[in-house]
Amino acid sequence: xxxxxxxxxxxxxxxxxxxxxxxxxxxxxxxxxxxxxxxxxxxxxxxxxxxxxxxxxxxxxxxxxxxxxxxxxxxxxxxxxxxxxxxxxxxxxxxxxxxxxxxxxxxxxxxxxxxxxxxxxxxxxxxxxxxxxxxxxxxxxxxxxxxxxxxxxxxxxxxxxxxxxxxxxxxxxxxxxxxxxxxxxxxxxxxxxxxxxxxxxxxxxxxxxxxxxxxxxxxxxxxxxxxxxxxxxxxxxxxxxxxxxxxxxxxxxxxxxxxxxxxxxxxxxxxxxxxxxxxxxxxxxxxxxxxx
Numbered sequence: 001x002x003x004x005x006x007x008x009x010x011x012x013x014x015x016x017x018x019x020x021x022x023x024x025x026x027x028x029x030x031x032x033x034x035x036x037x038x039x040x041x042x043x044x045x046x047x048x049x050x051x052x053x054x055x056x057x058x059x060x061x062x063x064x065x066x067x068x069x070x071x072x073x074x075x076x077x078x079x080x081x082x083x084x085x086x087x088x089x090x091x092x093x094x095x096x097x098x099x100x101x102x103x104x105x106x107x108x109x110x111x112x113x114x115x116x117x118x119x120x121x122x123x124x125x126x127x128x129x130x131x132x133x134x135x136x137x138x139x140x141x142x143x144x145x146x147x148x149x150x151x152x153x154x155x156x157x158x159x160x161x162x163x164x165x166x167x168x169x170x171x172x173x174x175x176x177x178x179x180x181x182x183x184x185x186x187x188x189x190x191x192x193x194x195x196x197x198x199x200x201x202x203x204x205x206x207x208x209x210x211x212x213x214x215x216x217x218x219x220x221x222x223x224x225x226x227x228x229x230x231x232x233x234x235x236x237x238x239x240x241x242x243x244x245x246x247x248x249x250x251x252x253x254x255x256x257x258x259x260x261x262x263x264x265x266x267x268x269x270x271x272x273x274x275x276x277x278x279x280x281x282x283x284x285x286x287x288x289x290x291x292x
Contacts, residue, residue: 001092001221003035003037003248003259003261004031004035004036004037004038005037005038005039005040005244005247005248005250006021006031006036006038006039006040007040007042007240007241007244008023008039008040008041008042008043008046009042009043009070009237010025010043010045011025011043011045011046011048012024012025012045012046013025013041013046013047013048014046014047014048014049014052015048015049015051015052016049016051016052016054016055017030019032019033020032020033021032021033021036021039021052021056026247030200032058033055033056033059033061035208035223036059036061037061037062037247037261038054038061038062038063038064038180038184038187038247038261039056039061039062039063039064040064040072040185040236040244041063041064041065041068041119041153042066042070042120043066043239044066044067044068045143053076054182056076057076057078060078060081060185060187060190060191061165062075062183062184062187063075063076064179064180064260069181070240071172071175071176072176072179072183075186077186077190077196078190081189081190081191081192081193081194082190082191082192082193083193084193085193087193088192088193088194089193089194089195091193091276092194092198093198095275095276095281096278099110099275099278100200100201100275101139101140101200101201102134102139102280103200103271103274103275103280103283104140104141104200104201104214105137105139105141106280106283107200107214107215107217107218108137108141108145108146108217109137110218110223110285111146111217111218111220112133112134112137112146113130113131114146114218114221114288115130115150115153115221115224116128116130116131116134117221117288118153118221118224118225118228118288119153119156119157121225122157122194122228124156124157125154126152126153126156127156129152130149130152130153133145133149134147140201141147144219145148157224157228158170158228164243169232169233169234169235169239170227170231170232172232172235173226173227173230173232173239174223174224174227176235176240176243177222177223177226177227177243177246178216178220178223180223180243180244180246180247181216181219181220181222181223181246181264182209182212182213182216184247184261184264185209185211185212185215185216185219185268186209186212188264188265188268188269189211189212191265192268192269192272193270194272195211196208196210196211196212197209197210197211197275198210198211199211199213199214199233200213200214200215202214215267215268215271218285218286219260219264219267219286221288222249223243223246223248223262224252226242226243226245226246226249227243230243246260246261247259247261248260248261251263251286251287251288252286252287253266253267253284253285253286253287254266254270254284258286260286263286265267266284267284267285267286268285270283270284271283
């Protein structure tokens with residue numbers, strides 16, 4: 001079972017050999033592909049062979065490339081993640097709008113609920129306001145309770161002067177964590193045979209990951225929780241490695257304790273089943289970290 005997140009942060013040459021990724025520096029290291037779930041190329045001084053990229057894609061190992069500032073900038077997405085991809089895409093295109101809206105309503109409610117629980121954990125009285133937003137939530141969130149909740153939530157969590165547009169270590173850590181989540185969801189979506197471009201709510205023609213942007217929403221508080229714990233005064237390699245641990249954090253889902261990386265797979269599969277069967281009760285949501 002794949003479980004490792006491998007980060008290549010310095011000059012190296014990567015190639016493929018007999019089931020292994022070979023990392024050549026001053027010395028040579030081999031990592032079997034069966035152990036890998038995510039590969040992050042953090043340095044622009046890394047070169048990879050086409051043979052390795054091909055094998056990583058076949059094994060559904062998510063590859064994330066970083067820019068010169070070592071921030072995630074792109075990722076490798078397979079054309080064919082499932083043997084029945086063409087059938088899945090035809091089905092996805094015909095998903096009923098009312099069902100998609102019902103699923104989106106469920107996702108928004110769960111996201112706000114987890115944000116409220118998070119504020120409760122830190123003793124913030126604004127949690128009651130967020131619970132109120134859940135009660136006010138209308139079908140498809142036409143009154144944008146999600147947006148109102150987000151403003152209250154971040155100000156309560158990080159201070160009244162905090163904005164998500166400001167350049168600081170907290171936002172850098174949040175953005176890094178969200179990028180990791182987005183990539184994990186893209187991997188799961190393509191592995192199930194669906195297109196990342198066609199979303200439930202998000203519908204930006206310039207966003208190739210609309211569906212992942214929808215599905216990841218209720219998992220964002222996992223990142224927020226980690227960043228709040230860290231309270232980073234800088235965001236460099238050590239802090240990035242700390243944020244990476246969110247994928248190996250344990251949560252409860254479907255009556256079992258799972259790593260977040262596996263919980264994402266269970267959750268995504270349940271959402272697709274719920275849409276295809278037109279039954280939102282099939283959605284499996286994870287239990288908030290702070291209740292475990």
